[in-house]
Amino acid sequence: MRRDAQGRLRFKIVLWGPSLSGKTTCLRWIYDEVTGLNKGGFTSVEDPTGRTLYFDYTPISATGKVIFDVFTTAGQRRHKHQRKIVLQGADGIMFVADSSRSQLQSNIESLEELKGLLGNQLGKEIPMLVLLNKRDLPDAMPRQELVSALKVEGFPIYESIAVKGLGVKRAFQAIAREVLLKRMYNV
Amino acid sequence: MTVDVKAFERILADVIKAESGIKKVILVDRTGLTIAYTTRFSYFKVDVEGIGAIASAVYCASEEQGKSLELGELQIVTSEFEQGKIFASSCGKGILCIITDESVNIGMVRLLMKKASEQLKAILDEFLAEKPAVQLAGGEEEEELKAAFGELDKV
Numbered sequence: 001m002r003r004d005a006q007g008r009l010r011f012k013i014v015l016w017g018p019s020l021s022g023k024t025t026c027l028r029w030i031y032d033e034v035t036g037l038n039k040g041g042f043t044s045v046e047d048p049t050g051r052t053l054y055f056d057y058t059p060i061s062a063t064g065k066v067i068f069d070v071f072t073t074a075g076q077r078r079h080k081h082q083r084k085i086v087l088q089g090a091d092g093i094m095f096v097a098d099s100s101r102s103q104l105q106s107n108i109e110s111l112e113e114l115k116g117l118l119g120n121q122l123g124k125e126i127p128m129l130v131l132l133n134k135r136d137l138p139d140a141m142p143r144q145e146l147v148s149a150l151k152v153e154g155f156p157i158y159e160s161i162a163v164k165g166l167g168v169k170r171a172f173q174a175i176a177r178e179v180l181l182k183r184m185y186n187v
Numbered sequence: 188m189t190v191d192v193k194a195f196e197r198i199l200a201d202v203i204k205a206e207s208g209i210k211k212v213i214l215v216d217r218t219g220l221t222i223a224y225t226t227r228f229s230y231f232k233v234d235v236e237g238i239g240a241i242a243s244a245v246y247c248a249s250e251e252q253g254k255s256l257e258l259g260e261l262q263i264v265t266s267e268f269e270q271g272k273i274f275a276s277s278c279g280k281g282i283l284c285i286i287t288d289e290s291v292n293i294g295m296v297r298l299l300m301k302k303a304s305e306q307l308k309a310i311l312d313e314f315l316a317e318k319p320a321v322q323l324a325g326g327e328e329e330e331e332l333k334a335a336f337g338e339l340d341k342v
Contacts, residue, residue, distance in 0.1 A: 002216065002315070005192040005223035009331060012218055036342040041234030045241060054248075057219065057240045066335035069220060071240075085247040089218025173339050180339075184332050 001091055001183055011179045012069045012089050016114050017096035018106035019075035022133040022162040024056050026096060027072050029165045030172050031058050038064075051076065055086045068176055080113065087117055092179035093128040094171060096162075097150065099140035104149055111150055127178035129156045131171045136161045190314040195223040195307070202303050203227065208291030209299075210271070213284040214307065215239040216315060217247055222281065242284040246275045263297065276300045279308035280315045 002010045015023040024044070031042050038061040045054035056072040073083040095114065097107045115122055122128055130152045134140060141149070147157055156174055160167030181187055199212040203225050213224040213235060221239030250261045266273040274285045274296055283304055285296060 002218070002220055004220060005195050005214075007192070009328065009335075010220055012220070034342060036338075041237045043234065043237030043240055045244070054244055055240070057237060059236055062335035062338040063331065065331040069218075069240075071219065081251050082244070082248065085244055085251065086219075088247070089216070089220075169342065173342060176339050177336065180332050180336050184329060 002089070008064070009066045010069055011067070011091040011176075011183070012071065013092045013094065013175055013179065014087055014090045015070070015072040015094045015096055016083070016087070016110065017073075017075060017133075018098060018103060018110040019051075019077070021075060021096045021098040021103070021107070021110075022160075023072040023075065023096045024052055025162040026094075026131070026133070026160070026168050026171075027056050027058065027070060029162060029168050030060070030070070033165055034169050034172070037062060053079070054082045062176070066180075068179070070172075075110070077109075083113070084117060087114075090118075090126055091182070092175045093118075093122070093126060094175045095128055095130045095152070095155075097130060097132050097146065099132050099134045099146060100137050101139045101141050104141065104146070107146075107150060111152070123155060125182075127175065127182055129158060129171060129175040129178065131167070132157065132159045133162050135159045135167075136164075190310060192223070192314070194310050195314075196225065198303050198306050198310075199223060199225040202285065202299050205299050206287075206291060206295050208288045209285055209296070210288060211235070211238075211284075211286040213239045213242060213286070214278075214311075215243040215282050215284060216280060216311075217243060217282065219243045222311075222314075238286075239284065242273070242275050243282055246277070246282045246284075263300065265293075272296075274300060276304055278304035279311050281307060281311045283307060 017023050040059040043057045047053045052074040060068045071086050073086045158171040162168055202212045203209050211226040214222045219240040221236045224235050246264050249264050253261050264275040271289050272287045275282055
């Protein structure tokens with residue numbers, strides 16, 4: 001948590017996950033469709049094909065005094081240096097997993113990279129929520145099987161179909177609450 | 188809060204006033220947060236926080252590149268465009284970003300950045316250190332957080 005020069009509390013939430021798991025789609029949906037929250041501009045650093053090259057970013061305000069700076073990361077393997085930079089100062093993580101069975105290994109590798117960068121902070125000082133995205137895919141793994149394979153039983157688990165906006169708002173509210181609770185009560 | 192945050196604005200204002208080619212001055216931290224900024228009047232609406240997030244990311248990426256290549260400490264990042272330039276340099280825990288027109292006196296900008304960076308460094312170190320890792324919210328801050336909690340529930 002940081003304060004800016006205007007005294008506003010700023011919390012950084014990072015959407016992390018493997019390539020094409022739906023991180024940008026989630027943030028874009030929150031930006032375009034969720035009413036009742038004030039949002040700043042939507043900044044994207046993407047390649048000519050529209051894939052995230054560095055990050056997407058938008059500030060989302062719950063009140064005038066509390067702002068969530070929400071970032072996505074570039075999921076492709078070669079962008080690991082960019083991901084490390086975006087992760088700096090994160091107050092909360094939303095791990096966006098691709099439910100497709102064919103993407104299981106990519107999910108595991110992405111999570112391992114995150115654990116490697118945050119170490120013991122993950123889930124303790126820095127809350128994490130796991131969003132199982134693309135639940136409508138024909139080869140989507142059953143929830144419990146995917147959770148077990150990722151070894152994320154101790155984290156809050158949410159399901160979504162980001163292209164339809166299903167489950168995205170609820171997951172964002174949940175990680176935002178986790179971040180606030182961590183600051184208020186260190187729980 | 189013990190840090191005089193108005194000092195940020197004063198230092199940034201001094202920079203923008205010192206050279207007519209300077210259009211915007213933005214102070215960001217290394218997590219992408221825009222701490223303070225000042226800008227000349229413009230008809231074009233600019234998303235300063237987005238620009239600040241990119242400035243921070245670009246500077247940190249250049250630092251990482253230099254580290255991998257063992258090039259030593261990064262001094263300044265310069266991006267030259269047809270109609271303007273962007274400069275970024277470190278000021279302790281923060282990054283000072285200056286956006287100018289194309290004909291700006293580069294030597295002057297460098298000098299201004301050096302001076303401002305030294306001034307900002309000391310205040311920034313104190314400002315950004317005001318977040319002890321495990322200090323819990325209390326008083327006014329707790330009220331702000333509770334209000335945010337309530338707003339999230341209404342969405």
